[in-house]
Structure formats: C-alpha cells, structure tokens
Amino acid sequence: MRWRLKQGMTVDGFELREHLATGGMAQLWAVARPGDPMPLVMKIPMLIDSGDPLPIVCFETEQMIMPRLSGPHVPRFVAAGPLDPMPYIVMERIPGESLKARLREVPLPWAEAVTIGARVAHALHDLHRQHVIHLDVKPSNVMTRETGEAVLIDYGFARHGQLPDLLAEEFREPFGTTPYMAPEQVLxxxxxxxxxLFALGVMLYFFVTGERPFGTPRGGQIRRRLWRDPVPPRALRPDCPPWLQEAILRCLEIDPQDRYATAAQLALDLENPGQVTLTERASRLERDGGMKTFRRWLKARRAQPLERPNIAGQLSRAPIVLVAIDLSPGGEDLAEALRLMVRRILSIEGEARLACVNILKTSRLAVDILEDEEGRSLHVQRLVQLRHWGASLGVPEGRISYSVLEAPDPAAALVDYARHNDVDHIVIGARASSALRRYLGSVSSQVVAQAPCSVTVVRTARDRGTAEAPPSDERRD
Incomplete structure (x- = not known):
C-alpha cells in the first residue's frame, strides 16, 4: 500500500509539518497536535511495494516496546496507529543531531570520547533495568538532550525480556548493524x-582511533567476530591512556563473561579512571597471535547460541554495592561489623562490584585543614586505610574500588554518589544513639531516608544493646 504523505495533511489529529528523513525502513516527519506544545516526530514504516516482512516486524516490535519505556534516556511515547489504515508511532522529538554527526570529526579528543561513552553507558543501564536490550547501539541511534543525558532511539531490533521476540520467532538470521554486532548476535x-556493551565498545574505539575495530564486514565475513580480536587502540592512537584501552578492549571481548557485567560498572570505570584495574589488555600493542586466534577459530566452528540469561537476572547478579566506612578512631568494632556484613552479601552476590567510600568532612565556610601535623595528606591517609579495610575481603581487583569524598554533608555526598553511579545497595554503619544524633539526625538515618536504592544499616553487638533507634541490619527497600 502506498501512502501519499505531504506537508500539511493530518493523520489522526497530527499535522505533518516537515519531512525530516527517509531511511531504509521508515520515514520521519515533524508533526504537531493542537494543545500539545512538545516537539513531536512521527515514524512511519516503509511498506511500499515490498514483499520484505522485516520493516513491519520491526515496527510491531517498536510499537510494543516504546509505550513501556520511561525516563530521560528514551523519547517519550505519545501515540501509535494500527496497520490499517496506516501504521505510525508518534514520540517526543529530541532536538539536535545524533552522534553520527560527530563521525566527521573522528578521532575525537580521548577525554571527550570518554564523556560520551559514560553518558551512553548510563542510558544503557537505565534501559536494561526496564528489561530492554537495544541490540542496535550505534552513533546514529544516540541523541543528546540539552541537559546532557544520552537518549537511545530506534527500537526496531530491540528485545524486551517480558514480551515476545517477534524477530526471533519469524526469522533465522542475525539482526543488527554489522560493524557494531556482538559475537553472540552473530549466533x-x-x-x-x-x-x-560490545556495541558501545565499538563506538568508543571508533571515536578514539578514527577507525572501526572490525571494519564493515559483509555476508559470511561477520563470523570472523567469533575469533578475531581488534588492533589495540594504542597502536593507532598512542596518546590513548592505558586505562581507556583496558576499558575498550574489555567491552570488545568475544565471550560476554569477560566483558563488564553491567553498563553501570562500565560507567563507573569511565568516570573514575584512577580506579580501573589494569590487566595485560592495557599494554597490548598487537593483536593476539596466530595460535590463540586459531584456537578461537576451532571453537567458533562448533559455536552455538549462548545460554540465554534473564535480563533482570544478569543485572541482579552484578549489583554495585556501596560500603560507607567510618574510619574515625574508636570505630574498629563497627568497621569489623561492616566487613562481616559485606562478606555475607558477597557470598550471595557473586559478581557484585564493591565501591568502598569514606567521607572526609569539610567545613561549609571555614578554611579546611587537609593535612596532619606532619604535613601528610589526610585524603591519602584515608585512602590507605580504606584499602587496608578492603584487603581482607579477597575481592578481585577489578571488582573493588576505593574513594575518599570531601564534602560538608556526608549523607548528601553518599546519596549523590549512589544516584550518579547507579548503585544498587548501600551498606552503612551506625553507632549507638545519642541526644545529639537524635536531635540532628544521624548520617545513616538520612541516607536511609534519601537513598535511591536499598540500604542496610549495621550496628555492633554493643551498640545494638544500647541503641534506641532501629534494630541491627535494618533494611529499606
């Protein structure tokens, strides 16, 4: 069926104002509706003179998924039209250009590429928490709000963990944009x-080096993704920091188990480069040798689709756990109680990422003294103490980090850290109640009240006996 669309015509109350683009599977029109001041865009699938069912299946997929999405990292869904008489989706129009416009400028300054990567990682984590995998992450599908958040668009190839996968049901072939497809998508x-995360690694590689890590494969060439690793970024861009190469190559690992467990963990590394644990990835200047590549090729000949994890299950197996540690003198018993609680959590959450945080309290008005009497940095001393606290936990280096935050309001600093880094759980100690704490409110009670995630409050046995506040191991979910 052919629809004669032109400027000025009205479709279900939406006036077509401007034809924006025509892609391989859809047209985009800027539209307006009386009483709705928000800029809108209408997406109309290309079903003209074609026996290819793919455009309509992608449209049905997007029409199912978009109404279920919310938040700043997705366009707001407005309306949809049925296949008869004319299918369409109307959504919020994000002003500006996609990241595809930046491809004219590659390679970008690596610091700018890192900022872009962190924003996209936050957007992906938000999407994954809504049970959706995008499966077509590339520069043309990433917009940026005026407030800075990355916005993911185009959900035609996406998968919702709680809805039927129409593409998998109807087709027996991989879908995606070949330069960005992960090995498991090939299968x-x-x-x-x-x-x-693999696709985001491809984007980061491209922005940093100016080249795509796997070129633009066609047909059967895409299976090389199952055994061939890319040229390390520092071989093409010597000023790329080792920590950034570590992060990029970890995203591009062939086996998903060797990548970051979640997008939130990737964002945490990109925004805290000093905490990135360097492995042999960071120093590579050449691809893997012939024998290692040959062994992967043999394995790929027998490769089958990988075990299909539950989307929410993958996120729950790899939470970010913030441990707020008080290093004040006399707090040794409480620090040990925290350590025992963290061990208990780690025994259950086997892939958790641990963020050990201490607050170095500063004054709002006075000049702060951040050195001891011998001129040694209090910040560095706290960091050493934090590392000593965490050493006995036996957590692999890549899954534990240490931060000393300087702030006048410890509770606000912890809550802000948790919110910005997509923390899933906070563990914080609390001492016995006192008149001053009851009057002003303890740090732990403020964190419980304001945190964007679940909180466990830990007390020592002695403090549990004297406390008038909530009991030991209080949780707020």
Missing part, C-alpha cells in the same frame, strides 16, 4: 544485555 542470541 542469533538476542537476550544478553552485554551485547549492548
């Missing part, structure tokens, strides 16, 4: 959120 596995 038609569409249920691993770490596929989106």
């Amino acid at each position: 038609q596995d569409r249920a691993d959120p770490r596929s989106d």
Whole structure:
C-alpha cells in the first residue's frame, strides 16, 4: 500500500509539518497536535511495494516496546496507529543531531570520547533495568538532550525480556548493524544485555582511533567476530591512556563473561579512571597471535547460541554495592561489623562490584585543614586505610574500588554518589544513639531516608544493646 504523505495533511489529529528523513525502513516527519506544545516526530514504516516482512516486524516490535519505556534516556511515547489504515508511532522529538554527526570529526579528543561513552553507558543501564536490550547501539541511534543525558532511539531490533521476540520467532538470521554486532548476535542470541556493551565498545574505539575495530564486514565475513580480536587502540592512537584501552578492549571481548557485567560498572570505570584495574589488555600493542586466534577459530566452528540469561537476572547478579566506612578512631568494632556484613552479601552476590567510600568532612565556610601535623595528606591517609579495610575481603581487583569524598554533608555526598553511579545497595554503619544524633539526625538515618536504592544499616553487638533507634541490619527497600 502506498501512502501519499505531504506537508500539511493530518493523520489522526497530527499535522505533518516537515519531512525530516527517509531511511531504509521508515520515514520521519515533524508533526504537531493542537494543545500539545512538545516537539513531536512521527515514524512511519516503509511498506511500499515490498514483499520484505522485516520493516513491519520491526515496527510491531517498536510499537510494543516504546509505550513501556520511561525516563530521560528514551523519547517519550505519545501515540501509535494500527496497520490499517496506516501504521505510525508518534514520540517526543529530541532536538539536535545524533552522534553520527560527530563521525566527521573522528578521532575525537580521548577525554571527550570518554564523556560520551559514560553518558551512553548510563542510558544503557537505565534501559536494561526496564528489561530492554537495544541490540542496535550505534552513533546514529544516540541523541543528546540539552541537559546532557544520552537518549537511545530506534527500537526496531530491540528485545524486551517480558514480551515476545517477534524477530526471533519469524526469522533465522542475525539482526543488527554489522560493524557494531556482538559475537553472540552473530549466533542469533538476542537476550544478553552485554551485547549492548560490545556495541558501545565499538563506538568508543571508533571515536578514539578514527577507525572501526572490525571494519564493515559483509555476508559470511561477520563470523570472523567469533575469533578475531581488534588492533589495540594504542597502536593507532598512542596518546590513548592505558586505562581507556583496558576499558575498550574489555567491552570488545568475544565471550560476554569477560566483558563488564553491567553498563553501570562500565560507567563507573569511565568516570573514575584512577580506579580501573589494569590487566595485560592495557599494554597490548598487537593483536593476539596466530595460535590463540586459531584456537578461537576451532571453537567458533562448533559455536552455538549462548545460554540465554534473564535480563533482570544478569543485572541482579552484578549489583554495585556501596560500603560507607567510618574510619574515625574508636570505630574498629563497627568497621569489623561492616566487613562481616559485606562478606555475607558477597557470598550471595557473586559478581557484585564493591565501591568502598569514606567521607572526609569539610567545613561549609571555614578554611579546611587537609593535612596532619606532619604535613601528610589526610585524603591519602584515608585512602590507605580504606584499602587496608578492603584487603581482607579477597575481592578481585577489578571488582573493588576505593574513594575518599570531601564534602560538608556526608549523607548528601553518599546519596549523590549512589544516584550518579547507579548503585544498587548501600551498606552503612551506625553507632549507638545519642541526644545529639537524635536531635540532628544521624548520617545513616538520612541516607536511609534519601537513598535511591536499598540500604542496610549495621550496628555492633554493643551498640545494638544500647541503641534506641532501629534494630541491627535494618533494611529499606
């Protein structure tokens, strides 16, 4: 069926104002509706003179998923039209250009590429928490709000963990944009959120080096993704920091188990480079040798679709746990109680990422003294103490980090850290109640009241006996 669309015509109350673009599977029109001041865009699938069912299946997929999405990292869904008489989706129009416009400028300054990567990682984590894997992450599908948040668009290839996968049901071939496709997508596995991290790794590589790590493969060439690793970024861009190469190559690992467990963990590394644990990835200047590549090739010949994890399950297996540690003199018993609680959590959450945080309280008005009497940095001393606290936990280096935050309001600093870094759980100690704490409110009670995630409050046995506040191991979910 052919629809004669032109400027000024009205479709279900939406006036077509401007034809924006025509892609391989859809037209985009700027539209307006009386009484709705928000800029809108109408997406109309290309079903003209074609026996290809793919555009309509992608449209049905997007029409199912978009109404279920919310938040700043997705366009707001407005309306949709049925296949008869004319299918369409109307959504919020994000002003500006996509990241595709930046491809004219590659390679970008690596610091700018890192900022872009962190924003996209936050957007992906938000999407994954809504049970959706994008499966077509690339520069043209990423917009940026005026407030700075990355916005992911185009959900035609996406997979919702709680809805039918129409593409998998109807087709027996991989879907995606070949330069950005993860190895498991080549095997038609569409249920691993770490596929989106692979695609983001391709984007970061491209922005940093100016080249795509796997070129633009066609046809059967895409299977090389199952055994061939890319040229390390520092071989093409010597000023790329080792920590950034570590992060990029970890995203591009062939086995999803070797990548970051979640997009939130990737964002945490990109925004805290000093905490990135360097492995042999960071120093590579050449691809893997022939024997290692040959062994992967042999394995790829027998490769089958990987085990399909539950999207929410993958995120829950790899939470970010913030441990707020009070290093004040006399707090040794409480620090030990915290350590025992963290061990208990780690025994259950085997892939958790631990963020050990201490607050170095500063004054709002006075000049702060951040050195001891011998001129040694209090910040560095706290960091050493934090590392000593965490050493006995036996957590692999890549899954534990240490931060000393300087702030006048410890509770606000912890809550802000948790919110910005997508923390899933906070563990914080609390001492016995006192008149001053009851009057002003303790740090732990403020964190419980304001935190964007669940909180466990830990007390020592002695403090539990004298406390008038909530009991030991209080949780707020």
